[in-house]
Amino acid sequence: MNGETKTRNVFANRNYRLVFLGALVSELGALLYSFAVGFYILKISDNNAFLQGLYLALSGAALLLFTPVGGVLGDRVNKAKIMYVCDYVKGGMILLATVLMMILPSPRAHLAILFVLGILGSAVSGIFTPAAGAMLPNLVEPQQLQQANAYFSVKSSMESILGVVLAGILYAVLPLNVLFLAVGACFIASGVSEMLIRCDHTPSAEPITIRLAVSDMKEGILYLKNQKAILAVLGAVLFINFFFTPVTGNFIPYFIKTDLETAPAYLFDSLLKPELWSSVFSVCIGVSSLIGAAIMSAREQEEGCGVKVAKRLCVFSGVMIVLAAGYGWLVASGVSLNGFLIVFCAGCLAVGFLLSFINIPLNTAIQSKVEKNKLSKVGSLLNVGSQGMIPIASVLAGAALQAFGSTMLLAICAAGFTVTAVLLLTNRDVRTL
Numbered sequence: 001m002n003g004e005t006k007t008r009n010v011f012a013n014r015n016y017r018l019v020f021l022g023a024l025v026s027e028l029g030a031l032l033y034s035f036a037v038g039f040y041i042l043k044i045s046d047n048n049a050f051l052q053g054l055y056l057a058l059s060g061a062a063l064l065l066f067t068p069v070g071g072v073l074g075d076r077v078n079k080a081k082i083m084y085v086c087d088y089v090k091g092g093m094i095l096l097a098t099v100l101m102m103i104l105p106s107p108r109a110h111l112a113i114l115f116v117l118g119i120l121g122s123a124v125s126g127i128f129t130p131a132a133g134a135m136l137p138n139l140v141e142p143q144q145l146q147q148a149n150a151y152f153s154v155k156s157s158m159e160s161i162l163g164v165v166l167a168g169i170l171y172a173v174l175p176l177n178v179l180f181l182a183v184g185a186c187f188i189a190s191g192v193s194e195m196l197i198r199c200d201h202t203p204s205a206e207p208i209t210i211r212l213a214v215s216d217m218k219e220g221i222l223y224l225k226n227q228k229a230i231l232a233v234l235g236a237v238l239f240i241n242f243f244f245t246p247v248t249g250n251f252i253p254y255f256i257k258t259d260l261e262t263a264p265a266y267l268f269d270s271l272l273k274p275e276l277w278s279s280v281f282s283v284c285i286g287v288s289s290l291i292g293a294a295i296m297s298a299r300e301q302e303e304g305c306g307v308k309v310a311k312r313l314c315v316f317s318g319v320m321i322v323l324a325a326g327y328g329w330l331v332a333s334g335v336s337l338n339g340f341l342i343v344f345c346a347g348c349l350a351v352g353f354l355l356s357f358i359n360i361p362l363n364t365a366i367q368s369k370v371e372k373n374k375l376s377k378v379g380s381l382l383n384v385g386s387q388g389m390i391p392i393a394s395v396l397a398g399a400a401l402q403a404f405g406s407t408m409l410l411a412i413c414a415a416g417f418t419v420t421a422v423l424l425l426t427n428r429d430v431r432t433l
Helices: 014-044 049-076 079-103 107-133 142-173 176-194 210-225 228-260 276-298 306-332 337-369 372-387 390-404 406-425
Strands: none
Touching: 014 049, 014 079, 014 107, 014 142, 014 176, 014 228, 014 276, 049 079, 049 107, 049 210, 049 228, 049 390, 079 107, 079 176, 142 176, 142 276, 142 337, 210 228, 228 276, 228 306, 228 337, 228 390, 228 406, 276 337, 306 337, 306 406, 390 406
């Protein structure tokens, strides 16, 4: 652990603090960017939900394509170096794209620039993510992993609370180019922090070639084939993401544009512009996630978390059913838009709390079970497996919204999520995780 003395609190570790700070700044930039792009594409495309879905799908496909590359590099190249180089590249691309958008002001040019930036930025993220995901077990003691993951969850929750509110305010009051310049600066600042990380690394004895990369990926696949509990969870997460991503990525912006903006009045309309309700939903998730993560950081590291996670996902599916039914009854039937806003906020509070009690023990269990020299490869395969159907989900959700509306989309998502959660609960292998 780089000569670090064993401490009770993981923040006593200098390298952990640097990783934490770098992630805080870059994720804040990513949050500002994704918030702005989601609404801006709808704005300049005449509220075209399919085009927004296509953007999400192409970006997601690029992420999936390059994640295995990141997995191979992460186990053979210094992880800290991968992280800061990726952040510098991404920050530079955003700054360049901002300049191009200022030079070329037409909506078509902006759409083209955003699509190219989304694809290239996601490719860089695909290389970044496996290295970042495998970093913590190399920096902290095994018994500190749950605490380290819990603090990262606290960070994400704080970003959801403060960052999304900030994003909504900045999007409302600042020109898009100024907001994008701030995002680019965030990634550059994150790279500076990550350059100071000192992580033990043994250079690869062999030059990295395509043949070696393919061999490494085969090794990771063979390793995963023997981890039946992880494979069961991976299969479940694949479909859970498929059915949940459209709710956050497609439904919320579309709901705000089609239902909230066109309403003659809505809850707190004197204080909140329609776009800021997206921030309210994120704040609700963030507050409850923060509470859940704080609880997890103070608890003993969970052993045998598989069945617990499956049960919590079943509760999650119940929340999805309530939200789908709530929209159909309160909004689609014209009963009460304000009532649905309250129900959706309550659902977001429940989702945030559940996410902490699902993600933290699950990540900790996987990091503990997988050998350190295989973490990046395995992590990249898990990322590809869990995210593999998100691009398809984004396109289908956009088409479904355009053709059938929000009620049908939410009903399908709730049903699919519920079936997946029940199947995971009844899987015997999950009990060994």
